[in-house]
Amino acid sequence: MPSVTPSESIAVRPVHFRDSDKLMPNGGSEVVTCGEFTKHQPLPDFSPVFGPASWQRLSRWVNPLQSKATTFAAGDKHTTQGVIQVSPFNSTRSTWRIDQVMVNASQEHQVLTLNMDLASLLLRHCFETIVEAHTWISETTIHDKFGLALYRQNGFQPLAYVTYWSIDADQIATLAESEPDLPNLLPVSNADAQLIYQLETASMPPQLRQVFDHQIQDFRTRSIAGLRYQLRRWLGQSESVSAYVFEPQRKAAIGYFSLRLSQAADQPNRAKLTVHPAYTWLYPELMAQMAQVLQGASNQTLQLASLDYQPERESYLREIDATEVSHTVMMSRSVWHKVRETKAVSIEGLQDVLQGLQPSGKAIPSRFFWDAANSGLNRSARDDSSGGTAR
Numbered sequence: 001m002p003s004v005t006p007s008e009s010i011a012v013r014p015v016h017f018r019d020s021d022k023l024m025p026n027g028g029s030e031v032v033t034c035g036e037f038t039k040h041q042p043l044p045d046f047s048p049v050f051g052p053a054s055w056q057r058l059s060r061w062v063n064p065l066q067s068k069a070t071t072f073a074a075g076d077k078h079t080t081q082g083v084i085q086v087s088p089f090n091s092t093r094s095t096w097r098i099d100q101v102m103v104n105a106s107q108e109h110q111v112l113t114l115n116m117d118l119a120s121l122l123l124r125h126c127f128e129t130i131v132e133a134h135t136w137i138s139e140t141t142i143h144d145k146f147g148l149a150l151y152r153q154n155g156f157q158p159l160a161y162v163t164y165w166s167i168d169a170d171q172i173a174t175l176a177e178s179e180p181d182l183p184n185l186l187p188v189s190n191a192d193a194q195l196i197y198q199l200e201t202a203s204m205p206p207q208l209r210q211v212f213d214h215q216i217q218d219f220r221t222r223s224i225a226g227l228r229y230q231l232r233r234w235l236g237q238s239e240s241v242s243a244y245v246f247e248p249q250r251k252a253a254i255g256y257f258s259l260r261l262s263q264a265a266d267q268p269n270r271a272k273l274t275v276h277p278a279y280t281w282l283y284p285e286l287m288a289q290m291a292q293v294l295q296g297a298s299n300q301t302l303q304l305a306s307l308d309y310q311p312e313r314e315s316y317l318r319e320i321d322a323t324e325v326s327h328t329v330m331m332s333r334s335v336w337h338k339v340r341e342t343k344a345v346s347i348e349g350l351q352d353v354l355q356g357l358q359p360s361g362k363a364i365p366s367r368f369f370w371d372a373a374n375s376g377l378n379r380s381a382r383d384d385s386s387g388g389t390a391r
Helices: 017-021 054-061 110-128 145-153 169-176 188-204 206-212 223-234 282-294 310-318 347-355 375-389
Strands: 012-016 029-034 070-075 078-088 096-102 135-141 156-167 186-187 238-247 252-262 270-275 302-307 325-334
Touching: 029 110, 054 078, 070 110, 096 110, 096 145, 096 252, 110 169, 135 145, 145 325, 156 169, 156 186, 156 206, 156 282, 156 310, 188 238, 188 252, 188 270, 252 282, 270 282, 270 325, 282 302, 282 310, 302 310
Parallel strands: 096 135, 270 302
Antiparallel strands: 012 070, 029 096, 070 078, 078 096, 135 325, 156 302, 156 325, 186 238, 238 252, 252 270
């Protein structure tokens, strides 16, 4: 069957508030979302049910105070057939992340191919519009056939495989019984950003390090983000605890954890754990420390991730009977934007320019010269004259 391309009347544009009433008219949608490892921005609620309150959900997509995400919609004058949200992954905005892609869902082969072309159109629009992005990353569950095919078709290559683990309340209580041996455990502040940056870069492979392109400012808390965190804390929605292990001899951080406590009973607590490859014995100690922090929380379920280049972490999590929740694949692709070519200068115009460049004065000959033909003659003449003078 020949490939089906989107209609020429379909255009990609920034999302508007009026899209809330005509987004996904047939109710179903094919959604490709990013995973928890690469997600650090609040994702929009792409609900297939649209009613009077849908503008409130849509307002979160385009609210610049809540997120740095950029959202585009694809459709004609009457319907919105697809939406994509992307956001910068690092502070230099050299790497961007695909947050979510949504197109109309259908089981028919022809419509499914059209949806693939429509989603590709949204991706290509982001690649061409956001010129500051040199690298794009995505994270998709390994069971999402549509998402994997979409990214493969648009040049994404696998970067790393992520496994999400869950530790229940009974296991947390068992871990909290042991006293962690962490004499140099310090709280994290903006002054420690360089230490955390060095730890993060040392704990990942060079390819992943190049794609993420982290800088020291990526590990500092900005004033707006700090204000938003304090507001969530006052409202009782969430609370964060972070600390790192300092090695005094090397003057470096060798372990770090960030624990986000959730007040909702149906939402697990999430942890980000980073351990230097040469200090993998810190896993039990840091896990015991996080378990003791969770002892006072109402919800004691913990979720964290491990990547395929962290075999010691996966071995330890299996040892404590942690449960594998899901598996995702991180993918990336590079974008090289074409430099605008300058207008070629004709030969006639170049000659006119060169004619105006005249020397300002007569050239002065050098005091030293070399005559290859008469070098022997000049040398013999100098010898005779010097001999005659001596006589």
